[in-house]
Amino acid sequence: MIVKKSNSLNAFVILCMVMLLSVLLTGCQRIGGASPKTQSQSTTKQVSNNSSFKFYFGDVDQSAGIISAPVIISNSGKQDMTLVSKNFSLDIDGNRVKLLHVPGEANDFHVNMNSGDNWSNIISFYVGGRLSNADISRMKMIYTTDDGVEHVASNVSASKLNSILGNDSGDDSSSENAISSYYQNMKNYLKEQKENNSSSGGNTDSVNSLKDEFNDSKYDHLRTWMVVSYKDPSTVLIKVLNETNTDFTFNLNNLEFVDSSGEETKVASDYSSFQIDLLHGKSTTVVVPLESKLSKSNAPYQVKLLSDDNSSSDSDNDDNYFSTSATPYPIELAMNNATDYSSVFQAQPDELNDSSMQWGKGKISWSNDTLSISVSLSDVFSIKNDFTKYKLVGIERDGTKGDVESATDGAPSKVDNSQPADLKIKFSNLKNLKTYKKIYLQYGSKTLTRIK
Structure with a gap:
């Protein structure tokens, strides 16, 4: 499982307490000031003016002590480069945190970028509390290269980010590596298995293996969980554990929540053009804004994804959106009162599938x-x-x-x-x-x- 609930969760809470003491900001009572030594170290960093490395981030979202933002890095230089997750940091008044890491999970990544490439993603940091607007206005997102040179991201509007994204926007549900295609593939695979078993009298030799069908013997080893806190009802926390041998992307434009009366809620436009990288063998956690609040009174909500199968006639497929309920591990959605990541995945029995x-x-x-x-x-x-x-x-x-x-x-x-x-x-x-x-x-x- 992703979180080893007793020891790992305790370790995470201890980690949170340490981070709260050393990282949280002076301006909001939750954040202690950095020591003079730390401040002097931060002022001696070499800041890059390298125009070939362009780093942008958009509007941030936050919930459960996590802050997320869409980012774009452009390599307009002549040399190829490799992005390394440990080199990202978030700085507020000289206090720094690295990318979110949950004990017991593999969250690291390396991205090879050729000359002229753009890389876009949504990245997350754990800050252990809620940042004020003033905190966010002073926030710097930084990428530090191995030689100690810092590249400070430019905070730009959603329209500017979308113009940089251009044709790379994450709305292609037909891509075989899109998570919507993944769930559609698994849904069709299980349906074919059932039909073949029925027609062959239970002879499993007539059923293709996952390896034969998808060139991946662990293709069914992907899990997705979502949590909406009543404290932040217009934000969804998305957690994906990809234990397959295949990399996927989560195109946020392909996600919707349908309440008990059929009303649909989608991801806010500031984020809907982006996709989340889901690397094989890795866990990914982000918080994403919704276009409107989810309400307990309108529960239960169904999570639906945009299908690339226009001919589908399934009863749960409305306007080409489908439920993942007929897959080995459907997407699970919980609603609770969590205010910190350490309690996000605690729920009462009536809040669970x-x-x-x-x-x-x-x-x-x-x-x-x-x-x-x-x-x-x-x-x-x-x-x-x-x-x-x-x-x-x-x-x-x-x-x-x-x-x-x-x-x-x-x-x-x-x-x-x-x-x-x-x-x-x-x-x-x-x-x-x-x-x-x-x-x-x-x-x-x-x-x-x-x-x-």
Whole structure:
């Protein structure tokens, strides 16, 4: 899994605390001043006036202590060059942070640029708090070459960035390396597998392997998670773990969120022309602005991608946008109250997809008014339980809801994905449920599993 929930998350929180002490800005109470030594070191750096290396960044977005921005680097010189992720930094009043790195994940990259090439991407830094507009106005994005020369990026408007992008804008859903094409490929592959198995009587020899079909035996090893915090409802955090052997790109113009009434929300125009590099063997985390807020009252939201298959007649394909639900690992969206990355992937059971949780066979102790049940998690999210939201619901013979008993207590309060957890949920009195032939476990209004 991506995040090793106990040790890795603790390590991440410790890292956050260290960064908060040494990095956060003087102007917003969250940020301590840099030491004189650090300040004197930063003023002795050699700043480049090299016109062949052009570095731009656009409007920044922030959530969960992460700040992201679209960037473009142009190599207009005669020499080829290699961009290295460790050479990027964010500077505010002499305090610097490197690109976001989560312990236990590989986030580094090297990009070879030929003479005349443009490189565009969205990059992220962890600052451990929320920057004010004044902080952002003083912010410098810097690329430092191996010889110590600093290239300071120019902050430009979205229209300027788009004009630099030109024909490189990220709206090509037909590219085989686009993530939308990836999910469409996996959807079609599973459909063909099912049809071939049915027609061949279960003879798997008639089904192409991933290696045969995509020249990649690990082609199905890509996971995407998205989180919208109610604290920043017009920003989505996107996390992709690409454990395939293939590089992909996430074209933000091809993403939309559809609420329970069918209303669509897309990525804000400042970012929609950009794409995110998803290198094989790497994890990528960014925060991206939306054109409007996502609301808890309009949940659940479906995540949809633009299809390159104009002939598709799937019921979930509307105006060539499709859901990833029929793929091995659908894109998962959670909404919670996270204010920092360390809690982004903590959610309550009613905030998670059904596929994220595997519930065991529950056992009711009528004498102790207790339910014992196991649960295991299959992705990056952990569960944060509020046991007063658990309910046992009796179902009448005609299918209508009968008696409902709410829990009073339970343990454990947190469940991570390292191993299955055994929950013990306490109720005040379960005697009214004893005669029901069907009993379900709910959390809030979400039905989790059948108990009896």
